Amino acid sequence: MIIIGIAGGTGSGKTTVVRKIMDRLPFGEVGIISQDNYYKDSSHVPAEDRQKINFDEPAAFDWDLLLEHLEELKLGHAIEMPTYSYLTCSRNKETIHLEPHDVVVIEGILVLSDPRLRDIMDIKVFVDADGDDRLIRVISRDCIERGRTAQEVIDRYQRVLKPMHLLHIEPAKRYANLIVPEGGNNEVAINMITDYIKSKLNK
Numbered sequence: 160m161i162i163i164g165i166a167g168g169t170g171s172g173k174t175t176v177v178r179k180i181m182d183r184l185p186f187g188e189v190g191i192i193s194q195d196n197y198y199k200d201s202s203h204v205p206a207e208d209r210q211k212i213n214f215d216e217p218a219a220f221d222w223d224l225l226l227e228h229l230e231e232l233k234l235g236h237a238i239e240m241p242t243y244s245y246l247t248c249s250r251n252k253e254t255i256h257l258e259p260h261d262v263v264v265i266e267g268i269l270v271l272s273d274p275r276l277r278d279i280m281d282i283k284v285f286v287d288a289d290g291d292d293r294l295i296r297v298i299s300r301d302c303i304e305r306g307r308t309a310q311e312v313i314d315r316y317q318r319v320l321k322p323m324h325l326l327h328i329e330p331a332k333r334y335a336n337l338i339v340p341e342g343g344n345n346e347v348a349i350n351m352i353t354d355y356i357k358s359k360l361n362k
Contacts, residue, residue, distance in 0.1 A: 167286030172342020194267020215323035
């Protein structure tokens with residue numbers, strides 16, 4: 160099983176890169192794992208305190224479960240991937256059934272930050288984007304999808320997102336085999352990754 164990690168800051172265009180790669184491949188040939196699904200469950204935390212959780216540091220993720228699931232997939236076993244609600248800041252009861260694939264793409268802000276995860280990756284990709292561009296995308300996304308006001312998003316960006324990006328996400332760039340500037344607009348890089356995946360699938 161080939162494992163491809165795609166990291167980058169919040170709003171950098173990771174999801175767009177993954178979507179464009181998938182659009183160029185036969186349906187169902189590649190498994191997708193979003194690191195966001197592996198946030199630790201916070202249902203035990205009082206509701207008023209959940210909004211204070213720092214989702215942009217390594218401690219927010221259940222790394223052990225993610226690694227366990229990858230090992231199961233490598234052994235040829237299906238997994239039940241958890242799902243996470245940003246509205247309640249807790250895990251949903253629903254899971255996503257994922258069968259083993261020859262190629263699995265793991266996408267998330269910190270997928271290059273854990274050495275155990277890096278060690279099992281065949282390709283490590285970092286999606287890079289200007290800080291202002293990322294902020295604009297985050298405001299648009301969080302206001303529409305997560306019910307936050309623009310001011311709430313800006314306050315959170317200054318208080319949490321930017322410091323955590325500089326502390327945890329940006330340093331992981333040095334582990335990448337491929338850095339993709341301009342995110343989902345970089346068709347050359349997207350085609351390179353797609354061609355690599357196609358070559359592995361053909362084998």
